[in-house]
Amino acid sequence: MRKFFHVFSFYFRESFLSKKSLITSGILFLVVFGIFAFNHFTSDKDKNKDKDKLAIVMDSATYIVQEEGLNKILPSAQIRIEKKEQLEKLHKQVEEGKLDGLFYVKEKNGVPEVTYMYNGFSSQETSTIIANYLKQQYTQVILSKHKVPSDVAQQLQTDISVKEEAIKDRASSFGIAYVFIFVLYMFIIAFGNTIAMNIASEKSSRVMEIMLSKVKPLYMMYAKILAVVTTALLQIAILACGVLVPVLIGWVDLDNASLFGLPIDFAKLDVKVISLFIVFFITGYLLYAMMYAAAGAVVSKTEDLQSVSFPVAILIMAAFFISIKSLSDPNSTIVVISSYVPFFTPMVTFSRVVAGEAGALEISIALSLLLATIFFLNFIASRIYVNGVMSYSDKVKFKDLAKFIKRH
Known part of the structure; x- marks a missing residue:
């Protein structure tokens, strides 16, 4: 041994x-x-660096997007509202990679129509949130048009919460x-x-x-x-x-x-x-x-x-x-x-x-x-x-x- x-x-x-x-x-x-x-020393500095840079161009008199409110419901992105005249310039920024995405919103028969322009990979989460944001406004417009009482309209727009409970x-x-x-x-x-x-x-x-x-x-x-x-x-x-x-x-x-x-x-x-x-x-x-x-x-x-x-x-x-x-x-x-x-x-x-x-x-x-x-x-x-x-x-x-x- x-x-x-x-x-x-x-x-x-x-x-x-x-x-x-x-x-x-x-x-x-x-x-x-x-x-x-x-990870420790760069996490705080890069907090905003990892956010998607998005721009929204509104071509509608009926629907309005609040920049501050949209950034609150979509914290993973930096969103700014731009004028219609900037559309071509913003399109070029997406093409060059300076912007991660561009949303162009216009009306068609009173219904908001959204075009999502991106270079590379799309963000389904972002597009869904913006679509739902505009859908709420569209619902409000239709309810007002048909003179639905405000308390009923408020109930119809109540969000349904989903509670996740993982068995495993x-x-x-x-x-x-x-x-x-x-x-x-x-x-x-x-x-x-x-x-x-x-x-x-x-x-x-x-x-x-x-x-x-x-x-x-x-x-x-x-x-x-x-x-x-x-x-x-x-x-x-x-x-x-x-x-x-x-x-x-x-x-x-x-x-x-x-x-x-x-x-x-x-x-x-x-x-x-x-x-x-x-x-x-x-x-x-x-x-x-x-x-x-x-x-x-x-x-x-x-x-x-x-x-x-x-x-x-x-x-x-x-x-x-x-x-x-x-x-x-x-x-x-x-x-x-x-x-x-x-x-x-x-x-x-x-x-x-x-x-x-x-x-x-x-x-x-x-x-x-x-x-x-x-x-x-x-x-x-x-x-x-x-x-x-x-x-x-x-x-x-x-x-x-x-x-x-x-x-x-």
Whole structure:
């Protein structure tokens, strides 16, 4: 066991305490910290910058638009009322991108007719609000024309309020689940490739032959895997510090937090979610790390590694895309079935946990299948690793893998 810890400490120093790794860790912290710092220092300055710039031209004697009142009911935009003579000039400003939209209102048989001019993408919310604003005036004109009593007219124009009550609020869980899934995906890809590349490099440089005379092959494989997973967890902790420091300073509004437009509900970060993330991260990493270790052991040249590890990368990408689908539709057939497929379980089941759709029984079954698969892959990968690290054939075929697995 002493030899194992010596090998583990060697690989850990190489993977985390090296100059390159420490610089990477520092950059990860600064990038995350910098994103929140940028959002904090620019949010107030850019409050009006993000508003749509709109102009309204009225060509009607009957209907009147109040600029102040319209800006109140449409706070996401800066609206100004312009004269009819400015229509051509304003049209050109929309074309040049100086204005986000232009509304031209005229009458046709006493009914307001609105033309919405824009360059690029329209805003359905804005056009609907302005149309409703004019519709209220039109309703008032018709009621006055037919001499409807004022109290009746007022009742007819009463707004119907809609009270939203989410049975399961998917929007609040989307952001936090996406961030965790993306982190899991990126770290498995990055550190899995690190394992495969290191093994392939040691093998191609013949360093492996020297090391095998001192240490058992399995010690080397497990020490490398554990060293890299420890490094990955430490770097996730560094990323978490990049979020925690701005929160403690007060730069993050926990009630209205978002990242790249995705709402992040920190209330979802309870003990259950954090614990399951750590469990799924470690088990998911171990699952793919063993496959990457086997891939690195069977190649004799590092340039051959990509083609051998390609099927593993396909599995990870499939898991990522299915988990993204589960964020919006966690009960679809493909998502539910995939949550029990061990290669997809870490990402897909975790996303369903955050969405509140995975119960204790489903989590237990999925984890049991995942652990059983890890133990099975442990047997396969260890055989391939032990027999593959000393094989220097140009190309390894499937029949060669079968021989490695059968050979003791």
